[in-house]
Amino acid sequence: MTFKVGDKVVYPMHGAGIIEAIEEREVLGQRQQYYIMKLPMGDMQVMIPLRSVEEVGLREVISPEEVNRVFDVLQGERTKMSQNWNRRYRANLEKIKSGDIFEVAEVVRNLALRDKEKGLSTGERRMLDSARQILISELVLAQGLPAGEVERRINEVLG
Template structure:
C-alpha cells in the first residue's frame, strides 16, 4: 500500500508525490483518494485508491536506473518511414505503458525527427507531453529542478542527432 510522501508515476500524467489520503464524494459515492502533487506547476491529481492497480500507478525508478534512460536518449534513433498518424499512435501506445524507458524512446525519436523535419501539431503536443512525463520523474529521482533536467534531456538527445 502506498503512503504519504511516496514518489509515484501516473501514466500519461507524470511523476508526483503523494501529499495526502482523503475521502471525497464523487457522483454520490464516497471513497478514499491519493492526492498527488506534480512537480510541474504544482498540479494536484486525485486518484481513487481502489483504481491504483488498474491505472498502472508505480514507484519512480531507482537512481541507478537513470543510466539506462541516459543510454536510451544517447542512442541514435531508428528511422521510421510510416505515416505521421501511425508514428503518433505508436508513440501514444508507448506513453500509455507508463514505462520511463518507453517514454525516453518517444522523446528521443520525436526530438530527432523534429531536427530533420518539423513535427505536425499533434506530434509536437505528444513530444511536449512525453518530455513533461520524462522530466517529472527524473526531477524526483535525481533531486534536480525541472529546468536543469529539461536542458539535460535536450543535450543528451542532441548527442544522437545526425549533423551534431
C-alpha cells in the same frame, strides 16, 4: 500496490508527483479512499481512487541507478517508425500511456530526431512536449534536481 504519504509515484500520461494525503471523499455520490497526488510540473493536484491504482498504472518513481538507463535510451539509435503519420502517432501514444519511462524516453528521442530532420506536425510537436514534461517530472524526483537542470541535461544528450 499500496503507497503512503510522501511516496514519489508516476501517474502515466500525467507525470511524476508526491502523494500528499490519503483521504476519503465523496464523488458522484460514492464515498471512497483517494490518493491526493501533487504534480510539481504545472503545480497540479490529482485524486486517484485507491481501488483503481493497478488499472491506471500508478507506480514508484525509478531509482537513481535507473536514471542512467534513461539517458542511455535518449542517446541510443532511433527506432524504426512508421512513415504513416497516423500509425506513428498511435504507436507513440501507446508508449506514453504505458507509463514506462524507458518507452517515454524512446518517444522523446525519436520525435526529437525526427524534428531535426524533417520537422514535426502540430500534433507530434504537442506529443513531444508532453512526453518531455512527463520524462522531466520523473527525473526531477528520481534525482532530486531542479527541472531546469534536468531539462538542460536532456537537451545536451539530444544534441
